[in-house]
Amino acid sequence: MNSDPSKPMVELRAVSKRYGDLLAVRDVSLTVRRGEFLTLLGPSGCGKTTLLRMLAGFETPDAGCVLIDAEDVTALPPNRRDVNQVFQSYALFPHLTVEKNIAFGLQMKRLPKAEIAAKVRHAIDLVALQGKEAAMPATLSGGQKQRVALARAIVCEPKVLLLDEPLSALDAKLRGQMQIELKNLQRTLGITFVFVTHAQDEALTMSDRIAVLHRGAIEQLGTADEIYHRPKTRFVAEFIGQANMMTASVRNREGADALLAIGGEFTLRAHVAAIPATAQSVTISIRAEKIQICGDGAAAENSFAAEIEDVLFRGEMLQLTVRTPDGLRFAVVIANTGGARKPHQVGNRVRCVIHRSDIVVVDS
Amino acid sequence: MNDATTPTRTRPFFGMALVNRLCGWWTALVLAFLYLPLALLIAYSFNASRLNVVWEGFTVRWYREMLANEPLIRALKNSVLIAGVTTILSVVIGTTGAWLLHSYRYRFRRLWEALVFVPIAVPEVIMGIGLLILFTAVAPGINGFLDSAFGAANETRFALGFVTTIIAHVTFCFPLVLVAVQARLADLDPAMEEAALDLGATPLVAFWRVIVPCIMPAIISGALMAFTLSMDEVLVTYFVCGPESKTLPLEIYDNVRKGLNPMLNAISAVFVAATAILVVIAERIRRIGR
Ligand SMILES: Nc1ncnc2c1ncn2[C@@H]1O[C@H](COP(=O)(O)OP(=O)(O)O)[C@@H](O)[C@H]1O
Ligand SMILES: [Mg+2]
Numbered sequence: 049m050n051s052d053p054s055k056p057m058v059e060l061r062a063v064s065k066r067y068g069d070l071l072a073v074r075d076v077s078l079t080v081r082r083g084e085f086l087t088l089l090g091p092s093g094c095g096k097t098t099l100l101r102m103l104a105g106f107e108t109p110d111a112g113c114v115l116i117d118a119e120d121v122t123a124l125p126p127n128r129r130d131v132n133q134v135f136q137s138y139a140l141f142p143h144l145t146v147e148k149n150i151a152f153g154l155q156m157k158r159l160p161k162a163e164i165a166a167k168v169r170h171a172i173d174l175v176a177l178q179g180k181e182a183a184m185p186a187t188l189s190g191g192q193k194q195r196v197a198l199a200r201a202i203v204c205e206p207k208v209l210l211l212d213e214p215l216s217a218l219d220a221k222l223r224g225q226m227q228i229e230l231k232n233l234q235r236t237l238g239i240t241f242v243f244v245t246h247a248q249d250e251a252l253t254m255s256d257r258i259a260v261l262h263r264g265a266i267e268q269l270g271t272a273d274e275i276y277h278r279p280k281t282r283f284v285a286e287f288i289g290q291a292n293m294m295t296a297s298v299r300n301r302e303g304a305d306a307l308l309a310i311g312g313e314f315t316l317r318a319h320v321a322a323i324p325a326t327a328q329s330v331t332i333s334i335r336a337e338k339i340q341i342c343g344d345g346a347a348a349e350n351s352f353a354a355e356i357e358d359v360l361f362r363g364e365m366l367q368l369t370v371r372t373p374d375g376l377r378f379a380v381v382i383a384n385t386g387g388a389r390k391p392h393q394v395g396n397r398v399r400c401v402i403h404r405s406d407i408v409v410v411d412s
Numbered sequence: 413m414n415d416a417t418t419p420t421r422t423r424p425f426f427g428m429a430l431v432n433r434l435c436g437w438w439t440a441l442v443l444a445f446l447y448l449p450l451a452l453l454i455a456y457s458f459n460a461s462r463l464n465v466v467w468e469g470f471t472v473r474w475y476r477e478m479l480a481n482e483p484l485i486r487a488l489k490n491s492v493l494i495a496g497v498t499t500i501l502s503v504v505i506g507t508t509g510a511w512l513l514h515s516y517r518y519r520f521r522r523l524w525e526a527l528v529f530v531p532i533a534v535p536e537v538i539m540g541i542g543l544l545i546l547f548t549a550v551a552p553g554i555n556g557f558l559d560s561a562f563g564a565a566n567e568t569r570f571a572l573g574f575v576t577t578i579i580a581h582v583t584f585c586f587p588l589v590l591v592a593v594q595a596r597l598a599d600l601d602p603a604m605e606e607a608a609l610d611l612g613a614t615p616l617v618a619f620w621r622v623i624v625p626c627i628m629p630a631i632i633s634g635a636l637m638a639f640t641l642s643m644d645e646v647l648v649t650y651f652v653c654g655p656e657s658k659t660l661p662l663e664i665y666d667n668v669r670k671g672l673n674p675m676l677n678a679i680s681a682v683f684v685a686a687t688a689i690l691v692v693i694a695e696r697i698r699r700i701g702r
Binding site for chain 2: 104105106125126127128131132133135136137139140141142143152153156157200201204
């Protein structure tokens with residue numbers, strides 16, 4: 049057994065995959081740590097599934113190599129990789145009971161019958177499917193199928209568990225619940241998870257680290273906090289959450305301050321350290337919920353007057369569009385605490401404040 | 413619309429009722445046309461008269477005669493044997509063929525798929541003559557090989573008989589299995605095989621333990637269709653079967669040429685009943701599989 053804890057569990061080295069004219073995965077290098085919950089996040093068609101299938105062994109990379117637990121598995125077929133997958137469609141075997149579905153992988157490993165029975169029992173307990181052992185997959189609900197698929201994969205105690213949008217077929221409520229259960233399960237078992245999703249809330253909730261994919265390449269790799277608060281590229285800033293993207297010219301730098309001009313007269317003060325030393329013009333991202341709306345507060349830094357142009361009721365949130373006298377528009381999201389008083393109405397004049405550390409410079 | 417709509421409203425409904433009734437009659441007529449010969453055949457198989465036209469009372473004499481008719485029973489055994497072996501071979505060839513066409517991207521894939529159906533589409537006489545020519549052409553070669561392999565004294569000869577009949581039947585029976593299985597495979601979740609591989613099954617084990625059970629309804633219904641077709645086939649069989657492998661339809665046909673005989677009604681009635689049962693079973697299984 050090769051399980052040096054300092055070595056990464058999964059390593060992709062400059063992996064590329066081409067389908068005809070389409071470069072589905074381009075030169076991706078990525079390491080996944082032992083016991084880590086890593087999420088591949090990106091819009092549909094960005095190459096998440098292709099990347100996952102190369103880890104599972106269903107696709108062979110055209111270039112680069114795949115290492116699992118420091119072993120080069122690039123040429124190994126899926127049945128000889130110590131990796132299991134939870135499929136988006138669950139892919140439960142329709143002719144086998146829940147119990148036999150879960151036992152399948154262990155039977156393939158030719159474990160003794162008693163050991164299989166014990167492990168299956170344990171897996172069923174883990175995913176809370178007691179009483180469903182003899183049920184056929186067709187009689188289960190979506191959530192139960194999901195649990196069987198999960199149990200069938202984890203019972204094999206793989207080095208890495210691959211999950212391809214496993215929650216996408218569930219309704220919103222169940223999805224939220226499964227997110228928490230999945231994360232707990234991963235902590236309990238200590239298995240390395242590579243999770244694929246296009247839903248940012250799933251990624252942000254569960255992941256230790258997130259790799260944001262765009263057109264087959266990794267745009268940014270980092271913790272949920274880093275990805276959210278320090279997006280490196282315009283794509284990441286726009287894909288996750290709601291951001292105001294604008295081009296600013298760097299007016300002057302004095303001490304720790306930099307003065308950014310947007311449009312004509314509108315200016316914001318930012319940390320000079322956040323801005324590339326020689327840049328004349330930068331793209332900045334300001335998250336919609338970081339813009340505060342207050343009654344007066346004229347004295348605060350980066351405060352400006354604006355008029356509410358549009359209000360969208362979003363339940364716990366209000367989504368506002370505000371417009372400065374110079375004609376700049378900002379999207380603002382605030383907690384909907386007003387209740388029936390409705391303090392924010394179209395036409396109201398408000399003051400907005402942007403904290404300087406919430407101004408993030410991204411590559412454009 | 414005014415209040416006077418009530419009386420006129422029945423008009424279109426009356427028209428529809430008429431159309432419905434006409435359609436009903438038409439369907440009944442078509443069914444009668446299809447099933448009347450079979451019904452008459454079965455009825456007359458119990459007729460005491462030697463002549464089909466007059467009813468002289470109920471008897472099972474023709475069934476007893478049929479069971480005592482040795483050539484007929486031998487032909488029945490031949491037919492069942494040939495159809496049985498044909499079905500097994502058709503299932504193996506049809507299922508693996510469908511799986512290969514389904515899983516791999518061949519060049520000229522469409523052409524291969526079309527070629528499979530040629531034996532069904534070609535007129536049976538032509539298929540029969542073609543196969544006969546083939547068998548006569550290869551027979552000396554094969555027999556030469558057998559002689560050199562087992563010595564000139566060996567009894568095994570390649571001649572028209574069971575082997576040639578079965579080969580001929582397989583050529584037009586396996587496509588039935590192939591189509592049924594192919595349709596089923598097209599509906600199958602592609603992740604099914606991948607899930608098996610992912611759990612450590614080799615491709616062969618995945619096929620046997622996961623794919624085959626998933627497509628089993630299609631295999632069974634294809635097999636029943638193949639069996640029925642092999643049992644019923646006359647023309648191709650006429651060309652390629654030898655004296656000892658004469659099938660039941662051929663035996664019946666030979667008898668008919670000697671003159672209609674109530675015993676033939678009896679054997680035909682049995683045949684119809686057996687075929688009907690198989691068709692119903694095949695249809696049931698196909699539906700369960702959905
Ligand atoms: N087998 C294939 N043949 C051709 N193109 C493919 C194949 N699989 C995926 N693609 C293409 O590769 C790109 C990435 O696909 P995929 O990895 O499935 O994206 P994602 O999972 O992020 O939605 C898509 O444009 C898709 O159409
Ligand atoms: Mg996908």
